[in-house]
Amino acid sequence: MSMKPEMDAGATTCGNCRLPMPKELRFCRNCGFRLGEGAAEYTETVRFQNAPPGTLPGTGAAHAGNFGYAGGPMTATPQGLPYKRRKRISGTAKLFIALIMFFVVAAVFTSVVKRRSSGFPGSVTVVTAPRSYAGVNGFETTDGGVTFENVDTPGGPADLAEMVGGDIITTVDGQPVHSDDEMAEIMRRIPIGKTVDVIYLRDGETKTTKLTTISRQEMDRLNSVFAARPQGRGRFGYDDDETERVPIAGTKIFGVRVDEISPSLPADMAGIKNGDVIIEFDSIPIRTPEELASRVRRAIPYETIKVVVMRGAERLEIPVKMGKS
Numbered sequence: 001m002s003m004k005p006e007m008d009a010g011a012t013t014c015g016n017c018r019l020p021m022p023k024e025l026r027f028c029r030n031c032g033f034r035l036g037e038g039a040a041e042y043t044e045t046v047r048f049q050n051a052p053p054g055t056l057p058g059t060g061a062a063h064a065g066n067f068g069y070a071g072g073p074m075t076a077t078p079q080g081l082p083y084k085r086r087k088r089i090s091g092t093a094k095l096f097i098a099l100i101m102f103f104v105v106a107a108v109f110t111s112v113v114k115r116r117s118s119g120f121p122g123s124v125t126v127v128t129a130p131r132s133y134a135g136v137n138g139f140e141t142t143d144g145g146v147t148f149e150n151v152d153t154p155g156g157p158a159d160l161a162e163m164v165g166g167d168i169i170t171t172v173d174g175q176p177v178h179s180d181d182e183m184a185e186i187m188r189r190i191p192i193g194k195t196v197d198v199i200y201l202r203d204g205e206t207k208t209t210k211l212t213t214i215s216r217q218e219m220d221r222l223n224s225v226f227a228a229r230p231q232g233r234g235r236f237g238y239d240d241d242e243t244e245r246v247p248i249a250g251t252k253i254f255g256v257r258v259d260e261i262s263p264s265l266p267a268d269m270a271g272i273k274n275g276d277v278i279i280e281f282d283s284i285p286i287r288t289p290e291e292l293a294s295r296v297r298r299a300i301p302y303e304t305i306k307v308v309v310m311r312g313a314e315r316l317e318i319p320v321k322m323g324k325s
Contacts, residue, residue, distance in 0.1 A: 016141070034051060132190045132213030134158050135222075136165075137290065138212050139180040144201060145170040148181045149290035154226045154298055161198065161209040165294070166245075166287030170206075171199040185215070205254035226298070232301030235323035237265025237274075243289040246277060248310055255279040255310060257291045270320040272309060280308035297325070 012023045016033035025035055046251040076249020136148040150165035151158045169177055172186050190196060195212040214222075214315035242260035247253070255277040263270050278286050281295045299305055301324035311315050 020154050032133075062277065075302050130192060130215060131188045132192050132194070132212060133216055133219045134187065134211060135219055136163075139169075139183045141179045143166055144168050145177050146180050149288050150294040151291070152294070153222050156219060157211045157213055161211040163211075164200075164201065164202075164287060165291035166202070168201040169198060170201060172196055172211075202287070203254075219257065231300050233297045233325040234301055235266060235325040236296040236299070236320070237262040237267040237269075237323065240289065240293045240296075243292065245288055246275065248279065249313070253279060254287045256289050258287050266320050266323045267307075270307070270318050272307065272318055272320070273311070274312050276309040276316075278307060278309050280306070301325075 010023050011020045014028040017031045019030050021028055037048050054284045098241045135153035135158045137144045137150050137152040141149055171315050177183050190213055192215045195210050198209050198211045238258045239260040244257045245254055248256050257277045261274050284295050286292050299322045301322055304319050304321045307318050
């Protein structure tokens with residue numbers, strides 16, 4: 001073998017670094033410069049640490065592939081430098097990415113459709129049928145019918161019908177009432193603005209009144225008018241948490257016992273005492289603590305009203321000049 005491989009017929013000279021290389025190589029082993037077409041290709045040397053015997057090329061491996069274990073063939077850049085080809089994305093990864101893109105697009109599309117659906121002709125809109133209201137805080141099932149705690153809306157249907165908290169409704173518009181569910185269904189069926197007959201019990205007596213239902217919007221309007229009235233709200237001077245609905249001995253009447261009168265406020269200054277049972281407030285029968293609190297708020301500040309109380313077996317009428325809350 002010649003000591004000058006560049007002079008041998010089986011050698012070639014690298015045009016970049018000018019070193020002799022075997023003619024079969026396509027790239028210079030020194031600088032990677034392309035030498036020309038040849039049967040062999042440049043293979044990057046890869047060293048595997050602690051590799052089991054028989055797993056490396058030339059050590060008994062069944063097949064090392066055309067490119068060995070270097071991860072793929074080397075390709076030359078326009079400048080003649082070799083680089084590895086990029087690995088292809090696997091089919092599973094492509095499927096996963098496609099699913100993510102599908103769900104993102106679907107979410108965006110659904111959001112746009114929801115915002116615009118109301119503007120399309122023929123779009124379906126769920127509309128809740130309007131129902132009638134009586135202007136009370138809510139109905140509860142009780143013996144003989146349904147009751148409520150207080151008239152909630154000043155100037156509302158129940159207020160104009162002169163009903164008060166504690167009344168027991170037995171019949172509405174000719175239909176017997178046995179539960180709050182039945183009452184709710186009746187109120188849904190009654191057209192807004194219709195005047196109906198209401199039969200109810202108060203203090204063991206059967207009474208009849210006429211009630212004209214209103215819409216929710218009208219009820220809200222009446223409550224807003226009261227809240228914004230220039231006179232403000234009344235103040236009586238008691239702790240409404242320290243009250244109890246109690247029966248009046250020897251009668252079928254219930255009243256509200258006040259157990260904590262605030263000192264130096266209207267009730268105290270008028271002579272109302274702890275333990276008094278209020279049965280009437282400004283000519284309105286008082287049968288529940290909630291009705292008393294409602295009537296106190298509705299009283300005109302600085303006007304004098306009549307309060308009827310039971311003190312033991314004694315019935316007292318006490319004038320009270322209301323304060324302002």
